[in-house]
Amino acid sequence: LRNGLALTPPMGWLAWERFRCNVDCRADPRNCISETLFFEMADRLAEDGWRELGYEYINIDDCWSAKQRDGAGRLVPDPERFPRGIKALADYVHARGLKLGIYGDLGTLTCGGYPGTTLDRVEQDAQTFAEWGVDMLKLDGCYSSGEEQAQGYPEMARALNATGRPIVYSCSWPAYQGGLPPKVNYTILANVCNLWRNYDDIQDSWDSVLSILDWFSTNQDVLQPAAGPGHWNDPDMLIIGNFGLSYEQSRSQMALWTVMAAPLLMSTDLRTISPSAKEILQNRLMIQINQDPLGIQGRRIVKEKSHIEVFLRPLSQAASALVFFSRRTDMPFLYTTSLAKLHFPQDAVYEVQDVYNGKIMSGLKTGDNFSVVINPSGVVMWYLYPTALPAQPWHVVGQQAPGKGFRPVLL
Numbered sequence: 001l002r003n004g005l006a007l008t009p010p011m012g013w014l015a016w017e018r019f020r021c022n023v024d025c026r027a028d029p030r031n032c033i034s035e036t037l038f039f040e041m042a043d044r045l046a047e048d049g050w051r052e053l054g055y056e057y058i059n060i061d062d063c064w065s066a067k068q069r070d071g072a073g074r075l076v077p078d079p080e081r082f083p084r085g086i087k088a089l090a091d092y093v094h095a096r097g098l099k100l101g102i103y104g105d106l107g108t109l110t111c112g113g114y115p116g117t118t119l120d121r122v123e124q125d126a127q128t129f130a131e132w133g134v135d136m137l138k139l140d141g142c143y144s145s146g147e148e149q150a151q152g153y154p155e156m157a158r159a160l161n162a163t164g165r166p167i168v169y170s171c172s173w174p175a176y177q178g179g180l181p182p183k184v185n186y187t188i189l190a191n192v193c194n195l196w197r198n199y200d201d202i203q204d205s206w207d208s209v210l211s212i213l214d215w216f217s218t219n220q221d222v223l224q225p226a227a228g229p230g231h232w233n234d235p236d237m238l239i240i241g242n243f244g245l246s247y248e249q250s251r252s253q254m255a256l257w258t259v260m261a262a263p264l265l266m267s268t269d270l271r272t273i274s275p276s277a278k279e280i281l282q283n284r285l286m287i288q289i290n291q292d293p294l295g296i297q298g299r300r301i302v303k304e305k306s307h308i309e310v311f312l313r314p315l316s317q318a319a320s321a322l323v324f325f326s327r328r329t330d331m332p333f334l335y336t337t338s339l340a341k342l343h344f345p346q347d348a349v350y351e352v353q354d355v356y357n358g359k360i361m362s363g364l365k366t367g368d369n370f371s372v373v374i375n376p377s378g379v380v381m382w383y384l385y386p387t388a389l390p391a392q393p394w395h396v397v398g399q400q401a402p403g404k405g406f407r408p409v410l411l
């Protein structure tokens with residue numbers, strides 16, 4: 001969507017996976033969906049180093065509104081849980097240098113059963129969100145037909161644009177249409193939305209992360225070319241810091257989402273997050289790779305019989321990121337390969353930095369064999385930049401055509 005927004009994948013925090021539709025503020029005041037939760041998370045984003053790293057959006061998900069619209073037909077927040085209203089929350093967030101996201105649903109009801117945005121309400125709701133000072137809208141797709149979605153998602157794009165307020169537009173449209181052509185037209189989608197959910201909701205488990213990764217990798221020929229500055233695939237939230245992932249698995253989700261050029265929307269309790277989870281989420285080089293200005297989504301380039309997979313993301317200035325991922329369940333695996341085997345250009349020389357331990361290796365030639373030790377369900381992630389280029393660099397610019405010919409880009 002050419003609204004000048006989301007030129008790199010959006011980063012921030014989103015309530016849903018961790019806090020769901022917990023509306024029982026009497027029994028659970030600290031964790032229920034209320035303004036307190038968002039005030040507190042905004043404080044954490046602003047004070048614990050997140051904002052400076054780029055985590056700037058704080059996003060409300062479902063279950064924030066009252067069960068009925070007001071007399072004028074406007075959406076209103078639940079008066080008990082959001083007594084100061086969304087505008088006050090937006091002001092609070094903005095005063096801390098952050099941005100506020102909100103959730104709506106194109107349909108009769110949200111997935112959680114709150115008032116939805118039917119086609120006749122699209123303009124009104126866009127106006128309401130803009131008046132409140134909202135900076136991002138996630139528009140879900142429960143309780144609407146394919147036809148209504150084909151009409152309503154582009155209409156909301158126009159309505160948001162007409163408000164004059166810059167609002168990042170996140171669509172769940174493709175997720176409700178199976179995520180694949182011919183039902184999903186990624187050319188249209190990239191013109192209508194800044195990001196889109198393609199597939200199932202993430203849950204707090206490694207199985208869920210793997211099923212999402214598998215779907216995105218299996219369908220990468222369709223999905224990978226659809227992404228770029230202003231238009232991103234969204235494999236759903238980061239669940240690092242919660243209960244379902246081990247340390248290795250947490251590092252894997254971060255690395256794999258980064259090579260997929262995914263939005264980095266954390267859904268975890270930033271008030272109680274462990275130092276190790278925080279360190280993974282606050283890895284500077286990782287974030288720099290995720291936010292690379294070229295915005296080329298990576299791909300899985302190798303799937304070994306040994307259950308090692310290799311992912312590659314081309315980056316600006318002829319750099320690239322490699323993720324060596326182990327799906328093994330036995331012990332750390334010694335994987336030997338070469339950049340030549342990974343289709344890097346002949347006769348180049350690279351400096352390599354390990355993204356997690358920071359170690360630098362100089363003088364790696366394309367033809368050199370090297371080995372990495374990858375822990376079970378873990379990754380080794382490399383950032384590579386050429387120190388000497390081949391005499392005749394080939395030029396491959398922009399999004400890669402589907403198929404076998406995916407190589408690092410030399411610009």
Ligand code: GLA
Pocket residue numbers: 016061062110111112140172197201
């Ligand atoms: C759908 C979405 C989730 C979340 C819930 C809220 O399942 O995919 O991300 O927004 O609805 O009810």
